[in-house]
Structures are given as structure tokens and as C-alpha cells.
Amino acid sequence: MHRKIIAVITVLVFLSAALVGCGQQAAVDxxxxxxxxxxxxxxxxxxxxxxxxxxDAVKLAVEEINAAGGxxxxxxxxxxxDDATDPAQCLNAVKKLVEANGVQxxxxxxxxxxxxxxxxxxxxxxxxAISPSATSPALTGEPWRDYFFRTxxxxxxxxxxxxQLALDRGLERLVVFAMDNVxxxxxxxxxxxxxxxxxxxxxxxIKYDPAKMDYRSELTQIKSLNPxxxxxxxxxxxxxxxxxxxxxxxxxxAQWIGxxxxxxxxxxxxxASATFMxxxxxxxxxxxxxxxxxxxxxxxxxxxxxxxxxxxxCDTVYDAVKLIALAAEAAGSEDxxxxxxxxxxxxxxxxxxxxTITFDEGGDRIGGIYxxxxxxxxxxxxxxxxxxxxxxx
Numbered sequence: 049m050h051r052k053i054i055a056v057i058t059v060l061v062f063l064s065a066a067l068v069g070c071g072q073q074a075a076v077d078x079x080x081x082x083x084x085x086x087x088x089x090x091x092x093x094x095x096x097x098x099x100x101x102x103x104d105a106v107k108l109a110v111e112e113i114n115a116a117g118g119x120x121x122x123x124x125x126x127x128x129x130d131d132a133t134d135p136a137q138c139l140n141a142v143k144k145l146v147e148a149n150g151v152q153x154x155x156x157x158x159x160x161x162x163x164x165x166x167x168x169x170x171x172x173x174x175x176x177a178i179s180p181s182a183t184s185p186a187l188t189g190e191p192w193r194d195y196f197f198r199t200x201x202x203x204x205x206x207x208x209x210x211x212q213l214a215l216d217r218g219l220e221r222l223v224v225f226a227m228d229n230v231x232x233x234x235x236x237x238x239x240x241x242x243x244x245x246x247x248x249x250x251x252x253x254i255k256y257d258p259a260k261m262d263y264r265s266e267l268t269q270i271k272s273l274n275p276x277x278x279x280x281x282x283x284x285x286x287x288x289x290x291x292x293x294x295x296x297x298x299x300x301x302a303q304w305i306g307x308x309x310x311x312x313x314x315x316x317x318x319x320a321s322a323t324f325m326x327x328x329x330x331x332x333x334x335x336x337x338x339x340x341x342x343x344x345x346x347x348x349x350x351x352x353x354x355x356x357x358x359x360x361x362c363d364t365v366y367d368a369v370k371l372i373a374l375a376a377e378a379a380g381s382e383d384x385x386x387x388x389x390x391x392x393x394x395x396x397x398x399x400x401x402x403x404t405i406t407f408d409e410g411g412d413r414i415g416g417i418y419x420x421x422x423x424x425x426x427x428x429x430x431x432x433x434x435x436x437x438x439x440x441x
Contacts (some may be wrong), residue, residue, distance in 0.1 A: 082125040083118065083382050085110065085372065086151035088141040089158045089365075093133025094258055094283040097314030098360060099158055103128060105362040106155055108353050109369035121374045127151055131158065133283075135165035142166050146175055152384045153177075153376070155368050157196070160184030160231040167192035176384035176391075178372060180365035183308070183334075185236040190219065193411050195388060197395070199364040199371065199402065200334055201416035203231075205440045209332050209418045210279055210305050215246040219277035219303060222248055223270050225290075226281040227309075228255035235281045235307060251275055254260075258286040267297050278304045280329075281332025284314035291329070292320035300324055306331030311360045311421060311432065322430040325423040333360050333439055335419030339405040346401035367400035374398075415441040 087106045090099035110126045118124055127149050131138035138156065145151040150231060154170075157163035157179035164187060170177050171192035179196070183203040187193070222243060226236035231253065240250050251273050256266050267290070270278060278299075282290060287310040294300065306325075311333045316322040336341045346366055350358045358366075375390035376382050395407035406414045420436040 083120070083122045083376065084127065084149065084151045084153065085124050085369070086127045086129070086132050086145035086154040086156065088129040088138055088145060088147065088154065088156040090133040090177055091130040091362060093131075094285040095133040095158060097284050098181075098312050099133070101129075101356075101359050102158070102361050102365045104354055105350065105366040106369055108350060109334075109366045109373075113369070113373050119373050119382070120380060124373070130358055131156070131162060133159065135159070135161040138162035138165050139169060142169065142175075144175075146173060151175075153372055153382065153387065155180065155365060155372075157182045159229075160187060160234070161229050163187055163196070164190070164230055167196055170195050174384055176372075176388050178368040180368045181308075181361040182231075184230045185238060186230055186234045189410060189413055195384060197368075197391060197407060197411035198366045198387075198413055199400075199405060200361065201413050203235040204238055206307060206332055206334070206418060207235050208242045209420075209438055209440065210235075210239045210307060211242030211248075213301075213305055213330065213332065213420060214243060214277050214279065215248060216276075217303060220248055221251050221273075221275045221330060221394060222277040222279060223273055223275045224250055224253045224279045224281075225266065225270060226253070226255055226279075227258045227283065227286065231256065231309070232258075232281040236279065239279045239281075256286075256408070260282055261286065261289050262293075263290050264297070265293055266292055267299060271297055271299055275302055278398045279300055280304055280306050281309060282306070283309045284312055287315050287423070288317050288321040291315070291324040292318050295320050295324040295327075300328040302328065304329040308333035308360050313359070322423070322425075325393070326425050326430060330420065330422050330435070332418050332420060334364065334402070335434075336401075336419040337417055338434075340399075340403065342399050343401050343403070363400070363402035365407060367398075369404050370400065371395060371398065371405070415439070 110124050114123050129141035131141050154177040160182045161181035176195050177196050185202050185204040223238045224240050226232035374394045375387045379390040381388040399407040418438045421432050422435050
């Protein structure tokens with residue numbers, strides 16, 4: 049009897065092992081039937097309001113790609129992580145996507161600080177990433193850029209547009225007020241140089257900690273300098289505090305010039321912030337090619353999906369997903385090295401939602417469209433409006 053029981057148990061053990069093996073093989077086969085795409089953007093933290101809408105644009109692009117048959121006959125499986133507007137957390141998120149989920153193609157590096165933190169890891173691992181919004185000129189030419197592209201133009205362009213905006217308005221004495229991070233300092237420095245070359249005087253370059261959330265001491269310093277203009281480089285959450293405190297200090301008598309980081313409805317969270325912007329702030333941002341077919345189709349699809357308008361960088365992140373899909377199709381493979389090489393080919397005069405995209409050999413977008421924006425109050429509601437469009441090459 050003992051021998052019979054042992055024999056039965058042995059058979060059951062072998063059957064279990066066989067079933068587990070079959071299950072594991074089936075899981076592997078199923079994994080091979082999808083193309084994995086990772087998305088690690090800021091859905092919380094200082095850039096949360098912006099990043100949440102951008103992530104929605106990523107989902108929309110993936111839905112459209114899958115509806116059209118996927119990539120190389122395979123459906124795209126999207127993995128999403130929140131980097132919490134923290135470069136260290138972005139690296140952790142990317143490592144999870146790569147090492148735990150097996151993702152080799154990524155949309156990430158929302159901020160310039162995040163991009164510079166994850167770049168060396170991506171290069172070492174041979175993982176391809178496209179950033180839709182890391183704009184710092186300091187990222188150009190970095191040795192880790194072999195696997196890192198940008199669908200957004202470098203702030204080498206935007207800083208000059210900001211400066212020209214100030215010069216065109218006859219501003220002569222200005223303060224540069226910028227976040228003390230890669231994005232803030234590098235954009236501020238480009239604007240400062242362009243201002244000085246244009247004959248204006250930069251009376252101070254003041255850096256601030258965007259996480260501090262109290263800027264009265266810096267704003268009081270600006271008030272004491274009595275400039276006729278302020279170049280401001282910030283994000284949504286710190287921008288709200290900056291503007292409501294600036295209103296308290298009466299700094300709306302100077303002309304403030306903002307950037308893409310302080311564009312978006314997240315700045316209207318308080319009446320004071322919105323009022324200050326309507327009173328004193330104009331700005332720049334990578335602009336949308338309104339009227340062009342690709343852009344209008346994207347806007348219509350976004351509205352239909354989310355019952356809302358896309359905001360800044362929604363178009364560049366949408367283009368990033370579509371370009372990865374196009375490059376993988378052209379390469380006939382999802383291998384990051386092959387997709388990278390194909391990107392340099394398909395990324396030549398690509399007609400995307402954000403306009404014409406051409407990559408240089410370093411993975412940077414050449415030229416772009418910038419929008420000059422203002423804030424107005426209509427029917428009791430604050431909103432951004434386009435004042436002018438500037439094309440740079």
C-alpha cells in the first residue's frame with residue numbers, strides 16, 4: 049500500500065511540474081506576442097498637473113497604434129510609472145520598467161534633471177528613450193545621448209525667444225528668477241546672455257528652491273532692485289506660490305516673462321495666482337501648429353477621448369510614441385539599437401502633431417515653433433491665449 053501511495057504522489061509531482069512548465073512556457077509565448085512600451089512621467093509632484101495630461105496623450109497614441117494593427121503585427125502593452133517630479137524616483141521607475149518588466153523602449157525624462165539622471169543608465173543598458181519635454185541645452189552632446197532622443201526643441205531656442213520678447217517690449221533692467229535645477233538655470237542663462245547681447249541689463253540672477261514653497265525673501269530682493277522686467281523659469285506648483293506672493297508684494301507693476309514650465313491650468317489653482325498672471329505675466333512655450341492636419345486630428349481625438357483640451361507637451365509626447373512605433377516598423381524589430389538607427393531615418397521631416405520633426409545626429413530636434421502667450425479673464429474664468437507664433441530654425 050505504501051508503495052502505491054508513493055507511486056501516486058510521484059506521478060502527481062511530475063504532472064504538477066509539467067503543468068507549471070507548460071504554464072510558464074505559455075506565459076513566455078504570450079509575452080513574445082506584445083511590444084512593451086514604458087512610460088515614466090510626472091503624475092504627482094511639481095509637474096503632476098502637466099504630466100497627468102501628457103500620460104493621457106501617451107495612452108491615446110497607444111490605443112490608436114493598437115487599433116491600426118500594432119507594431120510588427122503585435123499589440124503594444126503599456127507600462128506606466130509615476131516619477132513624482134523627482135529625478136531619483138525617475139531612475140527607480142525606469143529601473144523597475146527595465147529590470148522587472150523587461151521594457152526596452154521608453155517615454156521618459158520629463159524634466160531635464162530626470163533626463164540627466166537616467167541617461168547614463170539607459171546608455172549602459174542599451175535602452176531607448178524619447179523625452180517629450182526635457183529642454184535643457186546642457187543635455188546636448190552628453191556622452192549618454194546614444195540612446196536618448198527629444199521631440200521637444202532645446203531651450204537654446206526658447207531662451208532667445210524669451211529674451212527677444214523682453215527686448216521688443218523695451219525692457220531695459222531685468223532680473224532672471226529661476227529654479228535652481230538643470231532646467232531652470234540653463235534656460236535662465238541662455239535668456240541672460242541673449243538679453244545682454246541685445247543691450248539690456250540683467251541686474252541679478254536669482255535662483256530658488258522649487259520645493260521650498262515660500263519665496264518671500266527672493267521676491268523681496270526682486271522688489272528692492274526695482275526692475276522693469278522679470279524672466280521667470282518655474283513649474284506649476286511653485287509658480288502658483290510665486291505668483292500669489294508676488295501679488296501680495298505688489299510686483300505686478302513689472303513685466304514678467306514666463307516659459308513652458310509655468311503654462312497650464314495648474315497655475316489657476318488660486319485666484320491670487322491667476323490674477324497676478326493676468327496682470328503681469330506673458331510667456332513662451334513650444335507651440336502647436338494650429339491649422340495643420342496632424343495637429344488638428346490629434347486635438348480632435350484627445351477631446352473625444354478625454355472631453356478636455358490637450359495642454360503643453362501633450363503633442364510632443366504623442367509624437368514620441370508614434371515615432372517609436374514608426375521606427376520599430378521600419379526596423380522590423382523592437383531591438384533598441386535597431387529602433388534607434390531607424391529613428392534617425394524616420395525622424396527626418398516627420399509631420400507630427402507638434403509640427404515637423406527632424407532629429408540631428410545627437411537625437412535633438414532641430415528648430416521648432418514657439419507660442420507667445422498671455423493670460424486673460426473672460427466671463428469670470430482665466431485662460432491662456434495665443435498672442436503670436438514664432439518659428440525658429
